[in-house]
Amino acid sequence: MKFGILINEGPFTHQASDTAYHFTKAALEKGHDVPRVFFYYDGVNNANKLSEPQADDRNLVKLWGDLAAEKNVDLVVCVAAGMRRGIKDENLADGFRISGLGQLVEAGMGCDRLMMFGD
Amino acid sequence: MLHTVNKSPFERNSLDTCLRLSKEGSAILLIEDGVIAAIKGTAESSKIEGAVANRPVYVLGPDVKARGLTEDQVIDGVKVVDYDGFVDLAEEHGAHNAWL
Amino acid sequence: MAEYEFDTEGVKKTFTFMNRKAPYGTVYALEVLETVLISAAFEQHANIVFADDGVYQLKAGHDTADIGMKNFSPTFGIIEMEKEDADEDEDIDMNWRIIVEKESMEARGLTEDDFKVDVEVIAAAELADIIDASDCVIGG
Numbered sequence: 001m002k003f004g005i006l007i008n009e010g011p012f013t014h015q016a017s018d019t020a021y022h023f024t025k026a027a028l029e030k031g032h033d034v035p036r037v038f039f040y041y042d043g044v045n046n047a048n049k050l051s052e053p054q055a056d057d058r059n060l061v062k063l064w065g066d067l068a069a070e071k072n073v074d075l076v077v078c079v080a081a082g083m084r085r086g087i088k089d090e091n092l093a094d095g096f097r098i099s100g101l102g103q104l105v106e107a108g109m110g111c112d113r114l115m116m117f118g119d
Numbered sequence: 120m121l122h123t124v125n126k127s128p129f130e131r132n133s134l135d136t137c138l139r140l141s142k143e144g145s146a147i148l149l150i151e152d153g154v155i156a157a158i159k160g161t162a163e164s165s166k167i168e169g170a171v172a173n174r175p176v177y178v179l180g181p182d183v184k185a186r187g188l189t190e191d192q193v194i195d196g197v198k199v200v201d202y203d204g205f206v207d208l209a210e211e212h213g214a215h216n217a218w219l
Numbered sequence: 220m221a222e223y224e225f226d227t228e229g230v231k232k233t234f235t236f237m238n239r240k241a242p243y244g245t246v247y248a249l250e251v252l253e254t255v256l257i258s259a260a261f262e263q264h265a266n267i268v269f270a271d272d273g274v275y276q277l278k279a280g281h282d283t284a285d286i287g288m289k290n291f292s293p294t295f296g297i298i299e300m301e302k303e304d305a306d307e308d309e310d311i312d313m314n315w316r317i318i319v320e321k322e323s324m325e326a327r328g329l330t331e332d333d334f335k336v337d338v339e340v341i342a343a344a345e346l347a348d349i350i351d352a353s354d355c356v357i358g359g
Contacts, residue, residue: 001210008219008247008359015125015151022181023209026202032210035223041250041359074223081250097222101257108355109232109261110225113209116217116357119125120351136239136271139322139343142351216356219239 003027004107005037008118010045011060012053017046020117021063028071035111036074037064038104039096041118044082047075049093065095076103121212125151125219128163137218138170146212148177148205149197157197158188171196177208231312233264235350237358238273242291243283247359248276249291252298254357259301262313266349267298269338270320274327277319277334292335299336320346 005024009016024034039046046060053059068075075096077087082098092098108114122141126133134156137147147170149157156167157178170176171194180199183190190199200208209215236255242248255267269277276292283290302315319334321342331340341349350356 003206003209006357019125019150019179022202023205027206027209030203030206032206035225040254041246068221072221074221080253101254102260104254104357105234105258105261105263106225106227108234108357109227109230109263113213113215114355114357115209115215118217118219118359132271140270140320140347140350142347145351214354214356216235216237216350217358219358 001113002033002035002111004111004114005034006104006107006114006116006118007037007039007043007046008041008116010042011051012045013042014119016117016119017043017060017064018058020115021060021067023115023117024073025067028067028073034071034073036076036103036107037068038107039075039077040081040101040104042085043118044077044085044087047077047082047087047093047096048091050091061093065093068095078104120145120214120216121208122147122216122218123150124148124153124156125217127152127155128166129155133218134166137216138166141216143173146175146177146208148179148200148208150179150205151182154178154182154186154188157183157194158192159194160192164194167194167197177204179205227261231263232354233266233352234258235266235268235353235356237350237356238267238269238276239271239358241272241275242281243286243288245359248273249294251357251359252291252294255298256294256301259305259313262311264314266316266318266353268318268320268346268350270323270346272327274319274323274329277336277338278329279333279335295336316349318346318349
C-alpha cells in the first residue's frame with residue numbers, strides 16, 4: 001500500500017514529526033511504500049540543516065534525511081511555507097527538496113492513504 | 120475511516136469533536152497526549168468508556184509508557200498497539216482523519 | 220533527493236479540508252485555504268468544513284487593522300467564486316461544498332447570516348457521513 005505523509009509541525013515543539021517518523025519507518029519495514037513526505041506549516045523546520053539538537057537527543061532533521069536516502073523517500077518542503085519561515089536552498093538539509101503545494105495534493109491523489117501529523 | 124486524536128481531553132475538545140463528527144463503528148486511535156483519554160479513573164475517563172461500547176478504540180503503547188503510565192491503567196476494551204499496529208490500522212480502516 | 224512521479228491522470232478524489240481553529244491566533248486557517256485553492260488546479264472534489272472555533276473564520280467583518288495582520292477573509296470570496304465556476308461550468312467536474320457544522324455554529328450563538336459567504340449548515344450526524352465518505356482529510 002502507498003502511504004503519503006503530511007507533517008504540519010517542526011521537530012521540537014510538538015511530537016508530530018516524531019510520530020510521523022516512527023509511522024513511516026514501521027510502514028517501510030512492513031513492506032509498504034512511502035513515496036512522499038510533505039512538510040507544511042512549521043513542518044518545514046524539519047528541513048533546516050542549521051538546527052543543532054543536543055547530542056543526547058534525537059536529531060529529526062538527520063533522521064528524515066537518512067531515511068530518505070536509505071529508502072528513497074521524496075521529502076518535499078512547501079515553498080511558500082518555507083519562504084515565510086526562512087527555509088530556503090541555502091539551509092536545506094540533505095535529502096529534502098523544495099516544491100509547491102501541488103505536490104501535497106498529488107500525494108493525496110496518488111497514494112492509498114494520506115496520513116496527517118500535526119498539532 | 121481511522122480517526123486519531125493527539126490531544127488530552129483535559130486540554131482541548133479534539134476528542135469530543137472526533138466523537139461527534141465520526142460514524143459509530145469507525146475506529147479511534149489515541150496517540151501522543153491523546154493517550155490520557157484512555158486512562159481509567161480520571162475525570163475524563165467516561166468519554167472513552169462510552170466510546171468502546173460502539174466502536175473499536177486503540178491506544179498507542181509507546182506514548183502511554185513515555186508518560187509514566189502503564190497498560191494496566193488503560194480502560195477495559197481499549198486495545199494497546201505499537202507503531203506497527205498503527206500502520207495496520209491505517210491499512211485496514213481507510214482514510215485517516217487526524218483530530219488535532 | 221528522489222523526486223517521485225505520481226500517475227494522477229484521471230484520478231478524482233474527495234478531499235475534506237477541516238477547519239477547527241479560530242482565525243489569527245494561529246496560522247492554520249490561512250494555510251489550509253491555500254491548499255484548498257491549489258486542489259482546484261487538480262479538479263478534485265472538496266468539502267471545506269468549518270467546525271468548533273473554525274466557524275469564526277467565516278464571520279463577516281474581520282478587521283485586522285489594529286493587530287497589524289493581513290486580513291485573509293477575502294480568500295473566502297475567491298473560494299466561493301471557484302465553487303460557483305465549478306457549479307456552472309459543465310466542463311469542470313469538481314464538486315465543492317462549503318459546510319458549517321450546525322452544533323458548533325449554535326454553540327457560539329452564530330447564525331447563517333453572520334457568515335461572509337453562502338454555506339451549507341449541516342448537523343453533526345449527517346456531517347459525519349460526509350466526512351467518512353472522503354478520501355483524504357487535510358486540516359490544521
